[in-house]
Amino acid sequence: MKKTLTYIIILISFVINAQEKDAYLPKGNENFKEKNYVDAEANYRISQAKFKKKAIASYNLGTSIYKQNQPIEAKFQFEKAIKDAKTKPEKHQAFHNLGNSLMKEKEYSGAVEAYKNALRNNPTDEETRYNYALAKKMLKENPPKKDDNKKDKDKKKDKDKKDDKKDQDKDKKDDKKDKGDNKDKDKDKKDGKDKQDKDKGNGDQPQQPKPSGASKQRIDNLLDAVNNEEKKVQEKVNAQKVQAKPQKPEKDW
Numbered sequence: 001m002k003k004t005l006t007y008i009i010i011l012i013s014f015v016i017n018a019q020e021k022d023a024y025l026p027k028g029n030e031n032f033k034e035k036n037y038v039d040a041e042a043n044y045r046i047s048q049a050k051f052k053k054k055a056i057a058s059y060n061l062g063t064s065i066y067k068q069n070q071p072i073e074a075k076f077q078f079e080k081a082i083k084d085a086k087t088k089p090e091k092h093q094a095f096h097n098l099g100n101s102l103m104k105e106k107e108y109s110g111a112v113e114a115y116k117n118a119l120r121n122n123p124t125d126e127e128t129r130y131n132y133a134l135a136k137k138m139l140k141e142n143p144p145k146k147d148d149n150k151k152d153k154d155k156k157k158d159k160d161k162k163d164d165k166k167d168q169d170k171d172k173k174d175d176k177k178d179k180g181d182n183k184d185k186d187k188d189k190k191d192g193k194d195k196q197d198k199d200k201g202n203g204d205q206p207q208q209p210k211p212s213g214a215s216k217q218r219i220d221n222l223l224d225a226v227n228n229e230e231k232k233v234q235e236k237v238n239a240q241k242v243q244a245k246p247q248k249p250e251k252d253w
Contacts, residue, residue: 022047025057032064040064055084059094062101071101092121096128099135108139 028043044061051057062077078098085091099114115132122128 037064037067055081055090071104075101088121092118111135
């Protein structure tokens with residue numbers, strides 16, 4: 001990693017001349033030379049806060065963090081440096097150290113891509129080329145493991161789909177059953193209504209006389225009594241007519 005440190009020193013010396021107003025960056029550089037990476041990190045953070053779009057502060061900050069064996073956090077700083085970099089040398093060094101961080105995390109696939117991008121910005125760098133070949137070798141020997149979680153999620157997803165289909169089929173079956181039950185209910189309801197209407201119609205009809213239960217002899221006696229009464233009335237009427245009729249005077253012989 002000696003050449004990586006050389007890149008840092010070269011970049012720092014360039015920035016010292018270019019950024020006279022940034023007092024924290026030179027302080028960080030002095031701390032870094034003294035291997036006081038904690039103080040270097042603090043000064044680089046202040047410099048980064050004051051000059052948000054300057055790639056050098058993020059690059060040096062990432063390098064000081066990397067030296068403290070925190071490659072994950074260093075990785076984010078190198079990515080920011082790549083984003084803010086304006087020149088190919090800045091991009092080359094940022095991609096190179098990003099590759100170093102990914103190698104330390106055994107993310108060989110990402111490291112291969114980082115070194116490849118570093119070489120695109122500086123194809124003549126031998127250390128980057130060596131690291132690139134090493135990353136490819138490590139990737140071949142340690143292929144990415146299949147995502148068991150993803151497999152489990154896919155299985156769960158398939159199971160959920162099957163369960164959903166079963167539920168949908170059951171719902172359809174229940175709907176058909178409900179429709180059949182409702183149809184029967186409607187039929188029963190209609191039959192009930194028709195029965196009510198029929199009963200109501202029968203109520204409007206005049207009631208037929210019911211037999212009184214009297215014997216035939218009693219009925220005959222009642223009829224005879226009625227006839228006798230009518231006969232008596234008729235005799236009275238006839239008698240009154242006879243009395244009212246004028247009689248002829250007897251002839252005097």
